[in-house]
Amino acid sequence: MAARKRVAVVGVGTMGSQAAWRLAARGAEVVGFDRFAPGHDRSAAGGETRIFRSAHFEDSRYVPLLKHADALWERLQQETGRELRRLTGCLLMGPVEHHQMATVLQSIAEHDLDHEVLEAEALAKRFPQYLLEDGDAAVLDRRAGFIRPELTVQTAARRAEQLGARIHRYTPVREIIPVGGGVEVSTDSGSERFDAVVVTVGPWVNDLLPGLPWEVDIRRLVSVWYVPTTDAWFGEERPAFIRTAPTHCYGLPSPDGVSVKIGLSRDLHRPAGDPNALDRVVQPEELEIFTELLRRHLPDLHPDPIRLSVYMEGYTESSRPLVGPLPGAGNENVILLAGFSGHGFKLSPAFGDIAADLALDGHTDQPIDFMTTLGRTAA
Ligand SMILES: Cc1cc2nc3c(=O)[nH]c(=O)nc-3n(C[C@H](O)[C@H](O)[C@H](O)COP(=O)(O)OP(=O)(O)OC[C@H]3O[C@@H](n4cnc5c(N)ncnc54)[C@H](O)[C@@H]3O)c2cc1C
Structure with a gap:
């Protein structure tokens, strides 16, 4: 042996x-x-939540690994009896010609992923909290949701x-x-x-x-929690979302049923500096981009945040x-x-x-x- x-x-x-x-x-x-x-x-x-999704918008070659991860998520939950992940779906939205929307559709076609394509009218009826722009597409990845x-x-x-x-x-x-x-x-x-x-x-x-x-490249990521002004975010369906452009962002209705967490993508984060001395204070001017995002795409969220948090992540080129x-x-x-x-x-x-x-x-x-x-x- x-x-x-x-x-x-x-x-x-x-x-x-x-x-x-x-x-x-x-x-x-x-x-x-x-x-x-x-x-x-x-x-x-x-920050309480992370998005799980099956349709990858960075590179469809991740999909087999996501399937392997998916099986292990189930296994860890079974072995421990804890709900680590909840499958609530994830809406991917952005200009139809954007390369990340193309990669999502490629992932779905190549790997036969469970999804729905939503026309603007159907999206507005089912998920009125989002404003689409002309030329935007929306895809609901159904084997997706949030992880704790x-x-x-x-x-x-x-x-x-x-x-x-x-x-x-x-x-x-x-x-x-x-x-x-x-x-x-x-x-x-x-x-x-x-x-x-x-x-x-x-x-x-x-x-x-x-x-x-x-x-x-170590970056400093700001997460911001907002309270919705209607109950659209906390109906029977509570998908996470990702918007690819013009401002790449994502969001998740919080498991507490009260707030929605919003974050931005890579290029919009400042360098973190020394990881032992992370600046955890968010300055008011850092919120401007979030406020504009809410005005343009998520008008149902009240622009006064109820929570701000700062984390770190390493990015390769x-x-x-x-x-x-x-x-x-x-x-x-x-x-x-x-x-x-x-x-x-x-x-x-x-x-x-x-x-x-x-x-x-x-x-x-x-x-x-x-x-x-x-x-x-x-x-
Ligand atoms: C705000 C935010 C939102 C994100 N959203 C998503 C999402 O929705 N979906 C998704 O898939 N991914 C998301 N990510 C990315 C994901 O969270 C990271 O890729 C992942 O957590 C990185 O894991 P890690 O193990 O590399 O780092 P960490 O989880 O930070 O682990 C590093 C560990 O090393 C320890 N450590 C450091 N130095 C030493 C040392 N010298 N000796 C001993 N221990 C040490 C630290 O204490 C820490 O516990 C997000 C990241 C952030 C920051």
């Missing part, structure tokens, strides 16, 4: 908690480290612990050093040796691994994540997952499974070759 592998998971956030679950489920001896505690909201996983991020991270980490993982909380990792077929992980209280390490430190990637050959062992001789047991570019949460159980494949087997059968390949060689 092969010896049980010892694997460290550095950063037990979105990806790390899922990696810990998948590794522990496959019999590895897992030790997690987080600078805070699983489920905290000081990084990329706060903090609950998910905590639940996946606890499930990993039930399966035997140990997690060191409030224990930042200072250094990762490959040593003769293994890896040494150092914290303020000493060093431990592992067969492999999965590095999932999100916005701290440039701090822990300076000099990476790929840039991960291509918006495709970095997944694989670090390049260079001796680094094959240092598996990095970073740069999820604003769309990693829905896929996180699949990435956790891929991390487990790479740490335990050295390769994965999941279709990730279109992502930034790091030191990975074709299986």
Whole structure:
């Protein structure tokens, strides 16, 4: 019988908690480290909701991975008895000729996804809270909805612990050093040796691994909660939405049934600066773009926000994540997952499974070759 592998998971956030679950489920001896505690909201996983969707507008090659993630979402819910995800649908809206609307329609056609195309009149009747512009299209992705991020991270980490993982909380990792077929992980209280390490430190990637050959641009994301003035948002159907243009934005009716959360996309976020000193204060002028968005497309939301929160996320130039062992001789047991570019949460159980494949087997059968390949060689 092969010896049980010892694997460290550095950063037990979105990806790390899922990696810990998948590794522990496959019999590895897992030790997690987080600078805070699983489920905290000081990084990329706060704000109560994340969108899950099946139709991908960035690249239809993500759809098979989304299907794999979908099955694992169901499994994690079954194993833990927690409702981590609710399928309420997601409306995708934007100019019909916009490339992201084209990619959505391509995803749907190629993978036979459950959807409805809504004409302007039908949309206005069924979802009067949205204003379309001339030339806009609207597609309802039916296998979509929202995920509860903090609950998910905590639940996946606890499930990993039930399966035997140990997690060191409030224990930042200072250094990762490959040593003769293994890896040494150092914290303020000493060093431990592992067969492999999965590095999932999100916005701290440039701090822990300076000099990476790929840039991960850390941005500061503002989420804003508004209260609707009618009950249109909280009827029987409560889909999330994404609008591709002119201002790329998204929103979700909150599970509390009171407010709607609105966020913007990549180019509209400021650099985060030092992740240890994130500016969590939102200045009034930062709200101007939101107010204009409400006026133009979401007139039912009262423009005085009831809550403002700030998070962080790492973006790569291509918006495709970095997944694989670090390049260079001796680094094959240092598996990095970073740069999820604003769309990693829905896929996180699949990435956790891929991390487990790479740490335990050295390769994965999941279709990730279109992502930034790091030191990975074709299986
Ligand atoms: C506001 C916002 C909205 C989003 N909306 C969506 C959405 O609707 N749908 C979607 O799919 N995706 C969405 N995303 C993207 C998604 O949330 C991210 O891609 C994902 O959470 C990134 O996960 P991560 O594991 O890389 O980072 P994180 O979840 O931040 O995890 C990193 C962890 O590493 C820990 N850490 C850092 N440094 C160290 C160290 N040295 N030692 C030990 N631990 C360390 C941190 O404490 C943290 O727990 C959104 C992101 C944001 C910010």
